[in-house]
Amino acid sequence: MTSNIENPINNDSDIRGRAALALSSLSPSQLTFLQNLPKAELHAHLNGCIPLKTIKELVDEYVMEVDNDASVFTTTPSGSGSASEPTTTPRPPKHPLTKTEILSGYSLLEKFDSELDDIHAFFAPFAIIYALTNTKGRLRKATRAVLEGFLGSADGNDDRDSNSNISMTPPQAAYLELRTTPRTTSDMSRLEYLETVLDEVERYPKDRMGGLIVSLDRKMTLDVVREVVDLAVGLKTGKRRVIGLDLCGDPLAGNMYSPLLTQCFQDARNAGLGITLHIAETAQNPSPESIHLLRAFIPDRLGHATFLDEEAREVVFDGNGHGHEEGKRKIGVEVCLSSNLICKTVPTLEDHHIRYYLERDHPIAICTDDTLPFRTSLLAEYALLLASAPWGLGMSEGEVERVARGGWGMRFL
Numbered sequence: 374m375t376s377n378i379e380n381p382i383n384n385d386s387d388i389r390g391r392a393a394l395a396l397s398s399l400s401p402s403q404l405t406f407l408q409n410l411p412k413a414e415l416h417a418h419l420n421g422c423i424p425l426k427t428i429k430e431l432v433d434e435y436v437m438e439v440d441n442d443a444s445v446f447t448t449t450p451s452g453s454g455s456a457s458e459p460t461t462t463p464r465p466p467k468h469p470l471t472k473t474e475i476l477s478g479y480s481l482l483e484k485f486d487s488e489l490d491d492i493h494a495f496f497a498p499f500a501i502i503y504a505l506t507n508t509k510g511r512l513r514k515a516t517r518a519v520l521e522g523f524l525g526s527a528d529g530n531d532d533r534d535s536n537s538n539i540s541m542t543p544p545q546a547a548y549l550e551l552r553t554t555p556r557t558t559s560d561m562s563r564l565e566y567l568e569t570v571l572d573e574v575e576r577y578p579k580d581r582m583g584g585l586i587v588s589l590d591r592k593m594t595l596d597v598v599r600e601v602v603d604l605a606v607g608l609k610t611g612k613r614r615v616i617g618l619d620l621c622g623d624p625l626a627g628n629m630y631s632p633l634l635t636q637c638f639q640d641a642r643n644a645g646l647g648i649t650l651h652i653a654e655t656a657q658n659p660s661p662e663s664i665h666l667l668r669a670f671i672p673d674r675l676g677h678a679t680f681l682d683e684e685a686r687e688v689v690f691d692g693n694g695h696g697h698e699e700g701k702r703k704i705g706v707e708v709c710l711s712s713n714l715i716c717k718t719v720p721t722l723e724d725h726h727i728r729y730y731l732e733r734d735h736p737i738a739i740c741t742d743d744t745l746p747f748r749t750s751l752l753a754e755y756a757l758l759l760a761s762a763p764w765g766l767g768m769s770e771g772e773v774e775r776v777a778r779g780g781w782g783m784r785f786l
């Protein structure tokens with residue numbers, strides 16, 4: 374069943390499926406409670422959270438560029454980018470997808486209707502989104518839209534009721550940590566990609582926009598991993614708002630046992646970056662790999678953590694020594710309900726591992742993951758906690774508040 378309701382927080386994003394049903398089942402007072410609850414969004418991927426309306430604008434810009442540029446389907450010559458880019462680095466084409474491909478890709482994104490065969494099907498649409506965010510201008514625009522979608526405008530001048538001066542569009546999140554994977558494109562080196570995103574991030578005060586988490590894709594070569602970690606550390610040292618390192622991408626890709634990868638995570642940690650890992654996202658992720666990630670990469674937080682076995686869960690509950698001064702500290706779990714349901718890594722909300730962590734009062738953060746493909750919002754994810762069965766878990770307001778407080782305590786600040 375598909376329902377399509379208007380998001381009371383952000384009219385640009387349409388919310389569908391279970392999250393929409395949970396949201397629309399709430400009473401006005403429950404909705405107000407959720408809106409006013411200080412919520413921290415800690416697991417949101419930039420390119421997965423671009424509002425559909427912005428995607429449409431980017432498609433229009435892309436198509437116009439293709440129409441106006443006779444050389445658009447040629448590869449940009451090597452080394453034509455910034456001075457920081459080695460001249461031998463091959464640059465991808467300026468317009469990697471044809472007009473037809475972009476337009477049909479857009480119509481797929483537009484029609485996307487909460488049905489995926491499995492999690493692997495989820496990664497395909499990023500080829501379209503990545504083509505749209507491959508210039509500084511389009512990336513800047515996408516980043517701004519994502520930040521405004523979660524936090525409202527940087528200057529806090531959102532629509533206000535003229536009598537009460539109360540904001541008509543309270544932000545989704547009171548606090549955000551956004552993550553993204555830096556890419557080399559025809560227009561940007563990885564450094565320029567990160568600088569473009571950071572310019573937008575730093576328009577917000579730090580108590581609202583905590584900072585950027587730099588993502589490593591499991592498919593990256595070790596050379597690229599090293600480059601990205603060095604960039605993240607260098608930017609942090611240079612007082613840019615980089616606060617963490619993430620491991621993401623297709624959950625079954627890559628070799629996680631490389632000593633160089635371990636070294637990179639240690640270097641990031643030593644430089645003061647928080648560590649978060651997508652871990653045990655599918656039933657096929659081997660248990661020894663999860664244990665290795667927990668012990669060698671010393672994460673502060675975990676994304677999904679759906680299929681951890683008992684040994685791994687013990688590390689998560691006991692901590693792995695990452696809170697050096699205070700001794701061991703529990704490893705908080707970033708929970709993305711709609712994402713897991715739509716990717717079918719969890720069969721039903723009732724079977725979701727959130728229950729396991731809730732029963733043990735373990736810190737969790739409710740997060741959206743990718744608002745665009747999962748057609749959700751942070752408010753809607755919280756609605757899945759508060760709404761009564763069959764749409765939600767039927768938690769009390771006190772319990773939901775406790776969860777939000779736990780997530781707040783997991784910030785990389």
Ligand SMILES: CNc1ncnc2c1ncn2[C@@H]1O[C@H](COP(=O)(O)O)[C@@H](O)[C@H]1O
Pocket residue numbers: 418419420421492495499552553554588590621622623624651654712716742743
């Ligand atoms: C379903 N859950 C998930 N599991 C693993 N990786 C995910 C993900 N959702 C998103 N990404 C990762 O984030 C990238 C898009 O944002 P950025 O280009 O980084 O901004 C995707 O290409 C994928 O690598």
